[in-house]
Amino acid sequence: MTNSNVPRILLIGSDGQVGWELRRSLATVGQVIAASLTGQEGPAVDLSQPDSVHQLFDATAPDVVVNAAAYTAVDRAETEPELALAINGTAVAIMAERAAARGIPVVHYSTDFVFSGDTDHPYREDDEPQPLNVYGQTKLAGERALLDSDAPALIFRTAWVYGVRGNNFLLTMRRLFREQSELRVVNDQFGTPTWSRLLAEVTAQILYRVVQGELDMARVQGLYHVTSAGATSWLSFAEAIRDLSDADCRLLPIASADYQAPARRPAYSVLDTSRFRTTFGLTLPDWRHSLALCLADLR
Numbered sequence: 001m002t003n004s005n006v007p008r009i010l011l012i013g014s015d016g017q018v019g020w021e022l023r024r025s026l027a028t029v030g031q032v033i034a035a036s037l038t039g040q041e042g043p044a045v046d047l048s049q050p051d052s053v054h055q056l057f058d059a060t061a062p063d064v065v066v067n068a069a070a071y072t073a074v075d076r077a078e079t080e081p082e083l084a085l086a087i088n089g090t091a092v093a094i095m096a097e098r099a100a101a102r103g104i105p106v107v108h109y110s111t112d113f114v115f116s117g118d119t120d121h122p123y124r125e126d127d128e129p130q131p132l133n134v135y136g137q138t139k140l141a142g143e144r145a146l147l148d149s150d151a152p153a154l155i156f157r158t159a160w161v162y163g164v165r166g167n168n169f170l171l172t173m174r175r176l177f178r179e180q181s182e183l184r185v186v187n188d189q190f191g192t193p194t195w196s197r198l199l200a201e202v203t204a205q206i207l208y209r210v211v212q213g214e215l216d217m218a219r220v221q222g223l224y225h226v227t228s229a230g231a232t233s234w235l236s237f238a239e240a241i242r243d244l245s246d247a248d249c250r251l252l253p254i255a256s257a258d259y260q261a262p263a264r265r266p267a268y269s270v271l272d273t274s275r276f277r278t279t280f281g282l283t284l285p286d287w288r289h290s291l292a293l294c295l296a297d298l299r
């Protein structure tokens, strides 16, 4: 740690929907160095370039790393697998190597899309991943790079993230409700919508305890499922967004096969969060509760 004992937190991907929330939440934990592709609020980094990742670590000498950057365009990844792997896999392996060399904690996020969805009960951390698409495969590579390294890492697998900015289902639906009187939405994929602010806040609470020495990384490091509570389909999520937004749009159920997206998606990717809740003693609210708070924030 630095002389002032204020930890230097390297936040990678500070312009993304989770990263943007983390910028504020992590300010209570230490000095946030906000690195992004554009370099608008701090250092610039291009995770597709290994040299750029090394230079970022050389230039910032962090005490803690939080990686909220990723290649998240699920459909586009099918035609850009090398780029997706460079960002979601190779760059994370470099972060793992650099964090291991400094012995500093890393927080990283992964996805429910590492699972095939061929089940009817919430996935646990030790269930076998079997991604159906390139995005899921590359995110799994990133998880494994960290878990196979000596870096003290917390990997938070989350799902269906939405928030007040960025590319997400909630903002897409609100735009489409204004533009169209009728929408078709898949009703055969089940998961748990999770507010980006909830993720940022639980991350900050946990890191605060780590830097204060209340939580021992050697004891808690590993993989955790972190989503809101409950489960829904994209159609029911869209209905909840519509009803809480006082929008007027007819929503029609369709099968995934009729949506014709380039990437396959899991039919059921609800995550069992009990390991997270018992380890950290944190409660995760029902998805509808968080949705109402997020929509209130948007108003």
Ligand SMILES: NC(=O)C1=CN([C@@H]2O[C@H](COP(=O)(O)OP(=O)(O)OC[C@H]3O[C@@H](n4cnc5c(N)ncnc54)[C@H](OP(=O)(O)O)[C@@H]3O)[C@@H](O)[C@H]2O)C=CC1
Residues within 6 Å of the ligand: 013, 014, 015, 016, 017, 018, 019, 036, 037, 038, 045, 046, 047, 048, 067, 068, 069, 070, 071, 072, 087, 108, 109, 110, 111, 112, 139, 157, 158, 159, 160, 161, 162, 166, 167
């Ligand atoms: N969104 C979701 O539904 C879910 C996300 N996750 C995971 O949560 C984490 C945060 O996701 P989320 O905030 O939603 O993602 P976003 O897509 O909102 O943000 C990702 C950020 O990464 C940046 N980025 C992309 N490519 C590069 C690059 N080559 N170099 C540097 N930065 C880059 C993007 O920059 P730019 O915008 O300028 O391209 C963007 O700011 C990720 O690990 C993601 O896999 C897990 C489950 C669900």
Ligand SMILES: Cc1cn([C@H]2C[C@H](O)[C@@H](COP(=O)(O)OP(=O)(O)O[C@H]3O[C@@H](C)C(=O)[C@@H](O)[C@H]3O)O2)c(=O)[nH]c1=O
Residues within 6 Å of the ligand: 072, 073, 074, 075, 111, 112, 113, 158, 159, 160, 161, 168, 169, 172, 176, 183, 184, 185, 186, 189, 234, 256, 259, 261, 265
């Ligand atoms: C816009 C739209 C989408 N859909 C469907 C397509 C898809 O199956 C589902 C969600 O679409 P999206 O493209 O918003 O989301 P998608 O890319 O599937 O979201 C995923 O993103 C990655 C990053 C993750 O890690 C996952 O947890 C998950 O959140 O809704 C409709 O049925 N009708 C529509 O009008």
